[in-house]
Every structure is written in C-alpha cells, then in structure tokens.
C-alpha cells in the first residue's frame with residue numbers, strides 16, 4: 001500500500017529559500033551510478049550560495065532519483081556545494097530531526113518538505129515508512145533529497161535506505177557531509193589525530209545497547225593510549241558514560257570534551273577529564289563526547305595524569321602513527 005497520501009498532510013512546512021535557475025540536467029544514470037564529472041556541475045569557486053539564492057520557477061524538470069545527502073552539523077556554510085545545489089533543486093525533501101532550520105531554508109519555496117525525524121525516543125515514522133516514502137515519491141517522478149544530519153553514512157541508516165532503494169529499482173546517489181565528530185573537533189579546536197599523541201580515531205556510540213547485532217557493544221581492546229574516541233549520542237547521563245569508560249580501562253584523568261550544538265549559534269564546549277564527567281552537566285542535545293589525549297586543554301596535560309598501563313597500546317601498535 002502506498003504511504004504517499006498518508007503523509008501528505010505532514011509535509012507542508014514552508015521555509016525561506018529559492019530555486020536554482022539554470023535548470024541543469026542531473027544525472028540520469030542507473031542505480032547508484034557514479035556522479036557526472038565535477039566540471040559539469042561545478043559552481044565557480046566561492047559561488048556556492050548562488051544555488052540557494054536564485055529566483056523560483058526556472059528549474060528544468062529533474063529526473064526521478066533519490067539523493068542521500070549529508071547536511072553537516074548545522075552551520076549551512078558547512079554544506080558541500082553539491083548538497084546546496086541539490087537542496088535548491090529538490091522537489092521533495094525528507095529531513096531528519098537534526099537538520100538545522102538554516103539548512104532547510106535552502107530548499108526551494110515550492111519543494112515539499114517532510115519531517116521524518118526521530119528525536120529522544122519520539123518516533124515520527126518507522127524506518128520502513130521512510131523507505132516507503134522515498135520509493136513512492138521517486139516512482140511519482142520526483143527528484144528527492146533525503147537529508148540527514150552530518151554524514152549519511154555514519155550512524156545514519158544509509159545502508160538500510162540504499163538497500164530499500166536498490167530493491168525497489170530506484171536510482172540513488174550519495175552526497176557526503178561533515179560528520180558531527182569533525183564539526184565538534186573544529187568547535188573545540190581539537191586535532192583528532194595529532195601525531196604527537198594519537199594514531200587512530202574511533203567513531204562509536206553506546207546507544208545501541210547490548211541487544212543489537214553486536215552484543216557486548218564496543219570493542220574496548222581497540223582503545224589504546226593513542227586512540228581518540230568520538231562518542232555519538234552520549235545521552236545526558238554523562239556520569240554513566242564516564243563509569244563505563246573507566247570500568248573498561250580508560251583512565252579517569254584522560255582529557256575529554258563535550259561539544260553541544262557544534263557549529264550552531266548555541267554551540268557550547270566543555271573540557272573536562274573522564275573522571276569529572278557528571279550527569280549535572282546537562283549540555284543540551286545534540287552533543288558529542290571526544291575522549292583522548294588530544295582533548296587536553298593545554299599541551300602540558302597530554303602526558304600527565306594518565307594511569308600507567310590503563311591505556312596500554314595493543315600488541316604490535318607501538319610506533320603507529322609516526323608518519324602523519
């Protein structure tokens with residue numbers, strides 16, 4: 001059964017924005033075929049904004065296709081040029097809760113916007129329903145942007161959505177975005193792989209619990225003295241997160257940073273140590289926790305205060321990371 005009529009009433013949130021004027025043809029290739037060479041669509045350097053600032057009504061009809069697009073951490077200037085262009089040209093935008101209103105405002109005024117977001121346990125639509133919507137709109141000949149916070153391929157269920165599109169025979173394309181860990185690192189001035197103290201970055205979450213396909217959760221053995229850990233969806237129970245890190249061998253003195261609303265006007269950065277993380281911090285979601293020696297407030301802390309042996313390198317890792 002088509003989900004289309006059921007969701008029509010959800011979709012009429014209008015925001016500012018406009019439509020690209022040049023009506024360039026988008027790729028009409030097969031499923032997940034590579035994008036056209038960059039030169040075909042590339043805006044002139046520094047001219048990204050033109051995609052969101054042209055008058056409406058001049059866009060040529062786009063081919064039916066779904067673009068899984070990364071919206072970045074919130075600042076609209078952190079969108080890729082390609083994301084901005086597609087957003088300005090889309091006939092339908094299916095967006096998640098974490099997409100900022102400034103980014104949404106870059107959609108065309110006549111585009112249909114559908115909030116498919118899930119936030120704090122309040123599910124608007126199931127994943128199957130979202131998949132159904134993408135397929136329905138594409139089959140109606142629409143150019144669809146499926147807009148996801150950060151990068152669609154990181155904690156974004158892009159895999160399930162690509163599978164649904166592939167099975168339905170709907171052409172799609174992926175457009176990466178700046179993931180929250182990278183946005184948060186920039187906000188906090190943290191070099192995630194600073195070669196003096198880090199050799200690897202682990203992007204992870206505790207939010208999947210122990211009931212998923214990987215019972216037992218995180219691979220703690222992968223965390224060494226040289227690991228920077230980016231914890232997505234830490235929730236607000238920072239005390240619990242700290243306890244979990246410490247019971248699995250992370251020294252309480254390990255520096256960390258909580259970054260809330262990275263790249264947005266309400267951005268906040270708190271630098272602490274794992275041992276001083278507390279529930280009372282109450283930094284508003286979305287927030288992300290960066291843990292590791294790279295998060296030290298000043299260079300003198302990098303090698304101080306780490307419990308000897310707590311984060312010993314795994315066998316064979318000594319010397320890693322010297323060349324970058």
Ligand SMILES: C[S@@+](CC[C@H](N)C(=O)[O-])C[C@H]1O[C@@H](n2cnc3c(N)ncnc32)[C@H](O)[C@@H]1O
Nearest residue numbers: 073150151156179180232233261262286287288
């Ligand atoms: C479901 S995950 C989606 C991640 C997204 N696909 C990405 O690549 O960033 C949502 C989590 O990303 C993090 N996040 C997203 N935007 C953020 C921001 N602007 N500041 C801090 N954390 C953010 C938070 O940990 C949030 O709970």
